[in-house]
Amino acid sequence: MLERTFTIKEWTEALKKLRSFYRVFAPFKEGDFHSFREFDGSGSPDFNFGNTRLSAKALIYPQSERMFDYTLDEKNPDVNLYKEAVKDLSPQAIVGIRPCDVKGFRLMKRNFDNEEYRDPWWVQRFESTILVGFGCNDPCPTCFCTSVGGGPFNEEGLDVIAYNLGERFVLRALTEKGEVFLAKAEGDTGPGEDERRKMEELKRSSVEKISSRVATDQLKLKEVNALFSAPFWEETAFSCINCGTCTFFCPTCWCFDIQDEVFGKEGDRLRNWDSCMFPLFTLHGSGHNPRENKVQRVRQRFMHKLKYYVDKYNDGVQCSGCGRCVRYCPVNIDIREVAEKMNSY
Amino acid sequence: MERYTEKIRERARDLLESGKVDVFIGYSKGSVPMMNRPALIREPREVNKLLWDNHCALNLCNYLTKRTEKIGIIANGCNSRNIVTHILENQIKREQLYIVGIPCEGMVDHRAVARAVGQRDILAVEGLGEEFLVKGKDFEERFTKQTFLQRNCVTCRHHNPVIYDEMIGEPVEEGELPNGYADVEAIEGMSSDKKWAFFAQLISRCIRCYACRNACPLCYCPTCFVDESKPQWVGKSSDPTDTMTFHLLRAYHCAGRCTDCGACERVCPVGISMRQFTRKLNKDGETFFSWEAGLTLEKRPPLDTYRPDDYNDFIK
Numbered sequence: 001m002l003e004r005t006f007t008i009k010e011w012t013e014a015l016k017k018l019r020s021f022y023r024v025f026a027p028f029k030e031g032d033f034h035s036f037r038e039f040d041g042s043g044s045p046d047f048n049f050g051n052t053r054l055s056a057k058a059l060i061y062p063q064s065e066r067m068f069d070y071t072l073d074e075k076n077p078d079v080n081l082y083k084e085a086v087k088d089l090s091p092q093a094i095v096g097i098r099p100c101d102v103k104g105f106r107l108m109k110r111n112f113d114n115e116e117y118r119d120p121w122w123v124q125r126f127e128s129t130i131l132v133g134f135g136c137n138d139p140c141p142t143c144f145c146t147s148v149g150g151g152p153f154n155e156e157g158l159d160v161i162a163y164n165l166g167e168r169f170v171l172r173a174l175t176e177k178g179e180v181f182l183a184k185a186e187g188d189t190g191p192g193e194d195e196r197r198k199m200e201e202l203k204r205s206s207v208e209k210i211s212s213r214v215a216t217d218q219l220k221l222k223e224v225n226a227l228f229s230a231p232f233w234e235e236t237a238f239s240c241i242n243c244g245t246c247t248f249f250c251p252t253c254w255c256f257d258i259q260d261e262v263f264g265k266e267g268d269r270l271r272n273w274d275s276c277m278f279p280l281f282t283l284h285g286s287g288h289n290p291r292e293n294k295v296q297r298v299r300q301r302f303m304h305k306l307k308y309y310v311d312k313y314n315d316g317v318q319c320s321g322c323g324r325c326v327r328y329c330p331v332n333i334d335i336r337e338v339a340e341k342m343n344s345y
Numbered sequence: 346m347e348r349y350t351e352k353i354r355e356r357a358r359d360l361l362e363s364g365k366v367d368v369f370i371g372y373s374k375g376s377v378p379m380m381n382r383p384a385l386i387r388e389p390r391e392v393n394k395l396l397w398d399n400h401c402a403l404n405l406c407n408y409l410t411k412r413t414e415k416i417g418i419i420a421n422g423c424n425s426r427n428i429v430t431h432i433l434e435n436q437i438k439r440e441q442l443y444i445v446g447i448p449c450e451g452m453v454d455h456r457a458v459a460r461a462v463g464q465r466d467i468l469a470v471e472g473l474g475e476e477f478l479v480k481g482k483d484f485e486e487r488f489t490k491q492t493f494l495q496r497n498c499v500t501c502r503h504h505n506p507v508i509y510d511e512m513i514g515e516p517v518e519e520g521e522l523p524n525g526y527a528d529v530e531a532i533e534g535m536s537s538d539k540k541w542a543f544f545a546q547l548i549s550r551c552i553r554c555y556a557c558r559n560a561c562p563l564c565y566c567p568t569c570f571v572d573e574s575k576p577q578w579v580g581k582s583s584d585p586t587d588t589m590t591f592h593l594l595r596a597y598h599c600a601g602r603c604t605d606c607g608a609c610e611r612v613c614p615v616g617i618s619m620r621q622f623t624r625k626l627n628k629d630g631e632t633f634f635s636w637e638a639g640l641t642l643e644k645r646p647p648l649d650t651y652r653p654d655d656y657n658d659f660i661k
Contacts, residue, residue: 031616032456032459032460032464032616033464033615033616050464050466053614053615054552054615063552063582063583064582064583064584138466140466141466141468142377235385238383238384238385238408239382239383239384239408241407241556241559241560241612242559243554243555243556243558243559243560243612244552244553244554244555244556245554245556245612245614248552248554249614257581259580259581259582261580261582270581270582272581272582272583275554278555278572279568279572280572280574283574326376326377327377328614329380330380330403330556330560330611330612330614331380331382331383331403331560331612332375332376332377332380332381332382333382334375334376334377336376337376
């Protein structure tokens with residue numbers, strides 16, 4: 001497969017060229033943290049980051065998406081007809097995504113692209129996206145990707161993998177899509193022996209730097225009702241304030257809510273990220289709420305990721321180990337501890 | 346200030362053992378540096394989880410709402426002022442509470458610390474009185490606490506609890522403060538357009554996670570207006586108009602009630618300074634009503650009372 005090397009400056013120039021073929025999204029430092037933004041050719045993306053504050057989830061699954069629009073105007077022949085809203089589904093490249101966030105997309109695929117359902121917009125966006133992953137030289141202290149089947153240089157799901165060697169980036173295509181992308185980037189040829197050694201060394205040392213280990217091996221064997229009724233949920237949930245930080249930051253949380261918004265006689269049907277932490281998430285039209293209190297809601301989040309998903313798909317947990325929920329939970333609820341409790345219960 | 350940890354544990358143990366309280370609410374050490382976890386202690390043997398350090402900045406009053414047991418709780422200045430507000434607003438009864446008062450020396454701004462070490466990963470932060478030590482994988486840096494206080498702590502005028510059953514330390518002196526509202530005045534001086542642009546920029550990163558609302562002890566409505574669906578007052582998408590509606594209304598609901606405890610800002614996962622909204626209202630509360638929230642159980646807050654002899658002209 002094609003390999004290319006770039007200096008940081010050359011790489012920025014290459015991304016400028018790639019803008020003719022793709023909408024290029026890359027990490028930019030804004031204030032205290034990095035965020036994915038579309039590269040407009042000005043400024044420079046910054047590839048020296050632990051991980052972006054929010055995952056790249058929104059680039060394939062926007063926080064708010066106009067699905068349809070409609071008119072309620074009786075004089076309009078199209079009255080009351082839903083028409084698919086215009087969306088930009090043109091090719092895009094997510095450059096600088098971490099392997100854990102790519103894994104997030106793979107997990108999400110189960111929900112949006114399976115034998116029963118194919119979500120047209122998620123699928124089209126996903127298929128028109130090139131994932132140019134940057135391996136993690138220095139995983140964060142809250143990372144635990146290696147405990148959930150991933151790794152800081154895991155290539156699964158990536159189209160291109162990049163090694164940040166400090167002064168130079170080495171990129172290697174992993175798929176045909178990636179090959180096309182890299183050919184268009186027009187850089188120097190592949191790495192020399194010395195660089196290859198450095199790449200291997202990075203791969204090895206990064207795994208060693210991951211300090212969090214989370215055992216999930218027993219989850220599948222646990223009786224679902226026993227876990228559901230376990231005594232530790234109350235204590236786990238005590239500090240929770242039921243905000244949406246964990247779910248919105250999670251690269252694998254896929255739940256949404258559909259809303260109609262009407263202004264005058266014109267309306268939109270929107271799909272918004274939702275969160276199982278919010279009471280409204282389960283509120284029935286009757287006024288009844290089956291998950292009325294926060295203990296139930298907190299339990300749901302962990303049971304979904306660490307038990308229901310495990311049982312349903314037989315492919316591990318619904319977690320990529322990115323550690324964002326651990327790091328940014330304002331009241332320090334730590335999925336690593338909860339997984340441990342569930343696994344050893 | 347770590348010296349209070351032992352005393353808190355001791356008092357919590359006594360209170361639980363003697364049956365004076367059924368539960369004790371305090372802070373415990375979090376699994377991430379500078380992120381302490383509020384804890385509910387039921388058994389005397391669990392009291393060693395409790396601690397007091399530079400990172401006890403979530404407002405524990407948030408965990409009192411509508412509880413029915415006898416509760417022991419630790420309270421510094423702002424927590425105690427929210428407890429007062431909670432009692433005035435019938436969210437908890439004074440008789441239910443045993444308040445262990447702590448003279449507060451201010452809390453450390455975790456974002457400022459992360460900034461000071463260039464966003465490198467922090468593995469531990471240890472208090473050393475006036476200083477604290479930040480440890481990373483290959484660095485150790487010492488900082489002076491006073492220069493890393495949360496912004497609300499810098500302008501705080503009530504470090505000591507205003508209501509308590511016992512104090513576990515000598516009250517700290519409330520120093521003279523420079524004008525604490527200089528930033529608000531700067532915004533007041535802007536044109537309407539500039540103000541709008543300022544606030545739009547301020548909240549532009551908001552993801553509508555509602556952490557600010559939910560960390561606030563004032564936000565206890567059974568159903569918040571943003572969660573109402575019949576009728577629906579505000580859109581739930583990330584449209585800037587809806588996001589602004591949320592922030593403005595949230596702030597206005599705090600008028601005359603906010604103690605500037607800083608929990609909203611502390612918990613924001615994208616670092617929005619939403620105290621800019623509430624501080625304007627606090628300033629107005631002082632200017633127009635000589636009012637600071639949560640200082641006394643003897644008076645109703647200005648926005649839920651009416652007096653025929655009110656000194657303001659507009660009411661007559």
